[in-house]
Amino acid sequence: MTKVWCVRADFGIYTKQFVEGGYAAIGWMPNSDLASVKARDEIYPLYKAEHPEDTSNIVIGQQVGQIARFLLEIRAGDHVITPAADTEWLHYGKVAPDPSYQYAPGSDGCPYRHRRRVDWAPKRLKRGDFSVPFQNTIRSSLTVFAISQRDEFLGAIGEAAPPHTPAAAPYDPYRVVLEQLLELDAKEFEILVGHLLTALGFEGSEVTGKSGDGGVDATGELNVANLAKVKVFVQAKRYGLGSKVNASTVKQLRQAIPFGGQGAFITTADYQGAASDVALEAGFPRIGLINGRQLVDLLIEHWSDIPPEFRDRLGLKPGLVRA
Numbered sequence: 001m002t003k004v005w006c007v008r009a010d011f012g013i014y015t016k017q018f019v020e021g022g023y024a025a026i027g028w029m030p031n032s033d034l035a036s037v038k039a040r041d042e043i044y045p046l047y048k049a050e051h052p053e054d055t056s057n058i059v060i061g062q063q064v065g066q067i068a069r070f071l072l073e074i075r076a077g078d079h080v081i082t083p084a085a086d087t088e089w090l091h092y093g094k095v096a097p098d099p100s101y102q103y104a105p106g107s108d109g110c111p112y113r114h115r116r117r118v119d120w121a122p123k124r125l126k127r128g129d130f131s132v133p134f135q136n137t138i139r140s141s142l143t144v145f146a147i148s149q150r151d152e153f154l155g156a157i158g159e160a161a162p163p164h165t166p167a168a169a170p171y172d173p174y175r176v177v178l179e180q181l182l183e184l185d186a187k188e189f190e191i192l193v194g195h196l197l198t199a200l201g202f203e204g205s206e207v208t209g210k211s212g213d214g215g216v217d218a219t220g221e222l223n224v225a226n227l228a229k230v231k232v233f234v235q236a237k238r239y240g241l242g243s244k245v246n247a248s249t250v251k252q253l254r255q256a257i258p259f260g261g262q263g264a265f266i267t268t269a270d271y272q273g274a275a276s277d278v279a280l281e282a283g284f285p286r287i288g289l290i291n292g293r294q295l296v297d298l299l300i301e302h303w304s305d306i307p308p309e310f311r312d313r314l315g316l317k318p319g320l321v322r323a
Contacts, residue, residue, distance in 0.1 A: 004078070007026070017110035024095075039072070043071075047060060066143055080116075137149060177316065181314070187207075188310075193207075194220075196306070203220065217236045233262070238268050239268055244270045262287070267290070271289050
């Protein structure tokens, strides 16, 4: 079974070289050709020779682990993802047939000499189209790591997951929760979103909208350990399952965001492609888009932080199944 990996290009600095050169690459040991390495233990003395300043076994173990993953665990046919410099986008491709390792001169603008040949796809994927767990995985600070949401990725690129024949129609927990959310009235839904903002770490979350006003429904300020503060203006709207929010609706929210702020649109539905383009259009406030499935992911993650009256109102138990 093929696996899915992320190989970072120094936070997108060298993504262009990766894609145009047909490879994914790592650094760490520029003076050692690793073509003959067959086991993880062989990497330790080579790493220590090039990095005598690293005396922590924890640091050495982490770095050697990532090198071993790149050399020994990533196999031909596996999928590789690398974020672009604009991290809203993800490039993806397949590892070329063995031998795919190359010890390159690093003369193409990318200093990483340890490379695996990758056949990159011509199109990119939008990070925001994936589930919250997938997006959380991509946030890892590691350079080389596995993506556990394999089936979700395969679905996104149009490759079917391994076939299976369930004995009965599969239970869809997302649909069950979304149906319960649609039982809320407009004001209740906006208040629930305000509670969710607080659970996500926003301070001073406040429901500001009026039903049917088409503008900002809630606000909150995200304080990241006093390093940065971001004011977010939120529109929270219920739409029927299977429907899609259009570009003009997202643009309407954008017009209500003051200078220096950012936006978020949270819905029970999904978004048209043009709406996603508007949300990320250069020169305008960024708008994060949360669709119905991502909203359910967030509720699952923060269910214990939602007030009891809302948990009772939705009639769901932990794990978000009907009580």
